[in-house]
Amino acid sequence: MNSRHRFLIATVFVVISGAVSALAAPELPTRMATHWNAAGQPDGTMPKAAALAFLPAMTAVLLVVFALVPRIDPLRENIAAFRPVYDWFVVVFTAFMAVIHGGVIAFNLGYEFDFTLLVLAAVSGLFYYVGVVLEHAERNWFVGIRTPWTLSSEEVWDRTHRLGSHLFKLTALVALVGLFFGEYAIYFLVVPALLTAGITVVYSYYLYEQLERDSDQT
Template sequence: MQTVHRLLLAAGFVALSGIVSLLAAPSLPAALVTNWDAAGDPNGTMPTLLALGLFPALTAGVVLLLAVVPRIDPLRENIAEFRAYYDWFIVVFAAYMFVVHAGIVAFNLGYEFDFTYLILVAVAGLLYYVGVLITHAEQNWFIGIRTPWTLSSEAVWDRTNALGGRLFKLTAVLALVGLLFGEYAIYFLLVPALLTTGVTVVYSYYLYERIERGSDATS
């Protein structure tokens, strides 16, 4: 039942996004600003009806997909071991999408704020929880740092995801620090995120080679 309650909470954020769209629609222009550059300047638009429907529909689709994953993963029994953390990730993701959607609507209603800063704060929150999630994730095919080496060795999985969890949390903190650096703020997110991806892939290969060679040497 706890899983059902958490999924209902995620669905609540989808519903809130839909309500925001319905309430704001009469007051919005024919096209909405939906893209911003690194300096926070608008640089792209989308037809209003499409934009208002896109985010709630996209969020609903992803939430539904995430809800199905624990049922279709061949290692579903491992997901059950950290299911609470996984369910809360679905909630955090839905909340993130709601914040983005509400931010776009508010900006187009004339409220003045730096949209890039809003996104950076929201992404930082999402990434921090990703760090929490993968730290607790057991070996599976959908969630966590999945490389040929982590999927081939439980020890490599555990150690790689432990490192990845710390790095994702650090990336989130650096993204917030970047808010102090104006138009360069986005790089405090992108560079650490790319480095985290590269480092964890290389680390998983290194660990696998060391563990496998160690096993061969002792056999």
Template sequence: MNTTHRFAIAGGVAVLAALMSYLFGPSLPEHLVTHWDAAGEPSGSMPKGQALWLFPGLMALLIGLFAVLPRIDPLGENIAAFRRYYDWFVVIFTTFLFFVHAGILAFNLGYEFPFTHVLLAGLALLLYYTGIVLTKAKRNWFVGIRTPWTLSSDEVWDQVHKLGGRMFKLTAALALVGLLFGDLAIYFLLVPLLLTAVVTIAYSYYLYKNLEQDADTKLT
């Protein structure tokens, strides 16, 4: 299976989402619930026309964007080194959006379920695969933990992404554990994500400065 086949899978998922909107649209109310609070209670809605086509349109846009990025990246050859993982991320991300879309349609058709918990479970799986991609990613301008210091050094990039991949996988596991804690579940996702961002940014700066010091020491 090559890149064309994998993107065709993602495209098929987007088409299926559009087909669902077309088939179920007549049975849905004029305004669809599209937002829920941390307790899983509906907290916002959207006109049917917008809600039906928001996710299919977003999926198509993102697939197109992900197809173009490796072509315009000055380090596109590095993306080629982990292209299989990149492509499967597109498929998994598109599938995640599909299930969010399907969940919104199902909820508004009268099926009752804890939408927030379903969303968090899906996000956990997406984050876990993101962790896998990070451990495989090579330095580029669009995919990964991009700080001034990771983009300036292959060594810093590799070390930070090794740590970041582990932290994303841990965040995914904590998000699943959080499902056992009701209204607090969202914090089992948000707090580790924030911590991951802070730690990886700080770690990239620390590593880069250490490399600079080592280089200066060798010169002297």
């Protein structure tokens, strides 16, 4: 399977989202719930037309951006080195967006479920695959943990991404555990995600400075 085929799969998820919108439209209320609080209760709405178009349209735009990135990145040859993993991330992302869109429509059709838990479960899967991407990502300007220090050093990039890969996968697993804690579930995602972001940035800076000191001493 080549890159074109993988992007075709991603496109199918966008088309499915649009088709679901069209098929469900007659049965939906004129204003749809589109935002939920931590307890899983809807607390925000949008007009039906906007709600049905928003996620499929945004996903379609992002799909175009994802297709352009490997062509416009100054280090495009590095993206080519992990292109299959990158492409499958695009597929996973579009599937994630389709699941969220389907959940919005299902909720507004009257199906009873905790929408927040659906989102957390889907985000957990997405975060886990982000960890897979980080494990394989070569230095580039668009994909990965891009700090001044990772972009300035191949070794800092590699070691920071190894750490980031483990942390993102751990965040995904912690978030899944959080599904059993009701309205507190959101914190099992947000807190580890913020810690992961902070730790990887600080680690990249610390590692870069350490390598610079070691270089000066030799």
